[in-house]
Amino acid sequence: MTIFESVARKLDRTGVDPVVWHAPAPPTPTGLLAPNRVLDDAERWQLPSGEGPEDVAVDAEGRVITGGNDGRIWRFDIHGKAIPIADTGGRPLGIEVLDDGRFLVCDAARGVLRVDDSGHVEVLAESAVGRPILACNNSAVGRDGIVYFTDSSARFTIDDHRYDLLEHRGTGRLLRLDPKTGETDLLAEGLQFANGVGLAADESFVLVAETGAYRISRVDLTGPSRGSVSVWAENLPGIPDNMTSHTSAGLFWVALYSPRMRVLDMLAPYPTLRILAANLPEAVQPAPQRAGWVIALDSNGTIVHSLRGGKGSYSPVTGVREHEGWLYLGSLTADCVARVRAPR
Numbered sequence: 126m127t128i129f130e131s132v133a134r135k136l137d138r139t140g141v142d143p144v145v146w147h148a149p150a151p152p153t154p155t156g157l158l159a160p161n162r163v164l165d166d167a168e169r170w171q172l173p174s175g176e177g178p179e180d181v182a183v184d185a186e187g188r189v190i191t192g193g194n195d196g197r198i199w200r201f202d203i204h205g206k207a208i209p210i211a212d213t214g215g216r217p218l219g220i221e222v223l224d225d226g227r228f229l230v231c232d233a234a235r236g237v238l239r240v241d242d243s244g245h246v247e248v249l250a251e252s253a254v255g256r257p258i259l260a261c262n263n264s265a266v267g268r269d270g271i272v273y274f275t276d277s278s279a280r281f282t283i284d285d286h287r288y289d290l291l292e293h294r295g296t297g298r299l300l301r302l303d304p305k306t307g308e309t310d311l312l313a314e315g316l317q318f319a320n321g322v323g324l325a326a327d328e329s330f331v332l333v334a335e336t337g338a339y340r341i342s343r344v345d346l347t348g349p350s351r352g353s354v355s356v357w358a359e360n361l362p363g364i365p366d367n368m369t370s371h372t373s374a375g376l377f378w379v380a381l382y383s384p385r386m387r388v389l390d391m392l393a394p395y396p397t398l399r400i401l402a403a404n405l406p407e408a409v410q411p412a413p414q415r416a417g418w419v420i421a422l423d424s425n426g427t428i429v430h431s432l433r434g435g436k437g438s439y440s441p442v443t444g445v446r447e448h449e450g451w452l453y454l455g456s457l458t459a460d461c462v463a464r465v466r467a468p469r
Contacts, residue, residue, distance in 0.1 A: 127352070127397075130154075130212075132457065133140070133397045133401050134176075134400065136212035136439045138404055139285075139288050139400075139403045141400055142398065143293060143396035144294055145393075145394050146394070146398060148390035149339070150256050151225070151385040152361065152362050155311050157428060157429075157431050158365060158431050160294075160435075161431070161432070162421060162434060162435050163198075163353060163430055163432040163434065163436075163465065164343040164374040164418075164419075164438045164439055164442075164465060166359045166432070166464075167286065167438065167465045168464050168465070169206075169461040169462070170201050170207065170461055171200070171460065171461045172193055172199060172207065172274060172460055173192030173209070174195055174197065175195030175196075175197060175460075176193060176458060177193050177194040177456065177457050178191035178193055178455045178457055178461070178462045179191075179217070179218045179219075179222070179444055179456070180192070180193065180421060180443070181446045182220045182221055182431055183222070183446050183448040183453060187203050187448060189345035189380055189462060190210070191220065191444075191455055192213065192216075194216070195212075196213045196215055196216065196217065197210075197217075198211045198212070198217060198220075200398070202370070204323070206398065207315070207349060209432075210240065210244065210341040211240045211241075211244040212450045213235060213238055214285065215232040215233065215235035215264040215426060216232060216234045216284065217233075217238075219261075219274070219444075221265065221266050221319075223266060223270075225240075225372055226297055228353075228422065231262055231264050231274055231275075232261055233283040233284075235256070235261075235262060236249070236258045236261050237249040237261060237274055237302060237305065239270060243278035247263050249272070249302060249304050250307065250309055253298070254310065254311045256279070258345065259276060259280075259282060260278045260282055260286075261275070261277075262275045262277045262320055263320055263334075263367050264275070264322055265324040267328050270303075270305070271301060271303055271304075271323050272302040272304060272403045273299065273300070273301055274299075274302060274322060275319035276297065276298045277336075278317050278318060279296035279297075279298075280292065280294065280296050280363065285436050286336075288403055289337065290336065290355075290389070291392075291399045291403045292403075293317065293337055294358050296310065296315070296316075296444070297316035297318050297319030297335070298311060299311075299312045299314075299333045312331065312344045313344050316333060316335050316342065316405055317336065319334075319335060320335070320336045321333070321366055321367040323368045323369055323370045323372075324370040324371065325371050325424070326370075326375070327347055328402065330343050330344060331343070331344050331383055332357055332368065334365040334366065334367070334368050334379065336364055336365055337382040339359070339361045339385065340359040340361060340365075341357045341358040341368070341422075342356055342357060343355050343356070343357035343451045347449060351438035352454050356423055357426045358427075358428075360419075361386045361420075362385075362387070362418075362419050362428075362431075363383060364381060364383050364385065366381065366382045366443040366457075367379075367382050367455070368380070369446055369447065370398075371424070374447075375424055376421040376423060376429065378420070378446070378447055378452070379420050379421070379422065379445070380418075381419060381442065382398045382441045382442070382443060383413030383414045383418070383441055384414070386411055396436065400413050413441060415436065415440045415441065416435060416436060416438055416440055417433065417441070417454070418431070418442060419431075419445045419454070420432075420451065429445065430468050432468070433454070439454055439463040440459070441457055442455070442456060442458055443455055450467055453461070
C-alpha cells in the first residue's frame with residue numbers, strides 16, 4: 126500500500142473498499158441516441174406530501190400508484206388527483222399492481238410488502254436466503270404470483286447507493302419469493318447494484334438492471350439453460366434504474382437515472398481516488414446530469430426508442446410504465462409524477 130493509499134484509508138469515513146474496473150466507452154450519442162426534447166413537455170401531477178415517487182404502476186382502471194419518501198402510498202385518478210392509500214412506515218420504491226387489486230411494494234427500509242386499499246401493510250419478506258434484505262428495490266410479479274425482486278447491495282442501503290457505485294464490488298442479488306409459503310431462493314448474485322426487474326411475456330426469463338455496470342442481465346427460468354445468467358443488453362448510454370416487464374407491443378421500458386457520468390468512469394481504474402471522492406461533501410461529489418431519459422428495448426435487447434429531455438425536464442427518471450398510449454414516469458427526488466405520450 127502506497128503512502129497515498131494509506132492516507133486515503135485513514136481519512137475514510139464511509140467504509141468504501143473499491144476495486145479496479147474499467148468502464149466501457151459510452152455509445153456515441155447520434156442517430157436514435159441523439160439528444161431530443163420529448164420529455165420537456167411532460168404533464169406533472171403533484172404529490173400532496175413528501176417527494177420521490179421513485180416508481181409508478183397503473184391499475185386496470187388507469188389509475189397511477191406510487192410511493193413517496195414519507196412512506197405514503199398514493200393513487201392518482203385519471204385527472205391527476207391523488208388520495209392516500211397507506212403508509213408503509215418505511216421508504217417505498219418499486220411497486221406492482223397484483224391481480225387481486227392489492228399492491229406489491231419493495232420498501233427500502235422494510236423489505237417486500239403487500240398493501241391493500243384499506244391501508245393494511247403486510248411484510249412478506251424482510252430477509253432472503255439467510256441474509257437480511259438491506260436494499261429492497263424493484264420487482265416483477267409472475268402470473269402465478271411469484272415475486273422476482275432485487276436486493277441492490279449487501280454493503281450499503283439505498284440512501285448510500287452512491288457508495289456502492291463507487292466501490293463496484295457487485296454484492297447485489299436477484300431473488301425469488303413465493304408469497305404463499307414465504308420461501309425465497311437466489312436467482313443471481315454478484316450484481317452491480319441490482320435494480321429494475323422485468324419479466325418476458327412467456328415468463329421464460331427475467332431481466333435485472335445492473336446500475337453500476339450500465340447493463341441488463343438475463344436469467345433463464347425455463348428450458349435447458351434454466352438458471353443461467355447472461356448479459357442481455359450492455360454498455361447502455363445512461364445509468365439504468367427501474368424497468369418494466371414485456372409490454373403488449375413487445376418492449377421493455379427502462380428508466381435512465383442520468384446520462385453516463387464521465388468523471389465516474391474516469392475514476393473507475395483508481396480505487397484510492399474513489400475513496401477520496403466518497404469522502405467529499407455530497408455537494409461536490411460526482412453528480413448526475415439532471416436531464417430526463419427513458420429507452421425502450423425489443424425482445425433482443427436492442428434499443429428502439431429513446432426519449433430525452435433538456436435541462437429542467439422531469440428528472441431524474443427512475444420509474445417508467447406504459448399504459449394506453451401514455452408513458453408514466455417516476456423520480457427518486459421530484460415532488461410529482463409525470464406523463465408523456467408514448468411513441469407509436
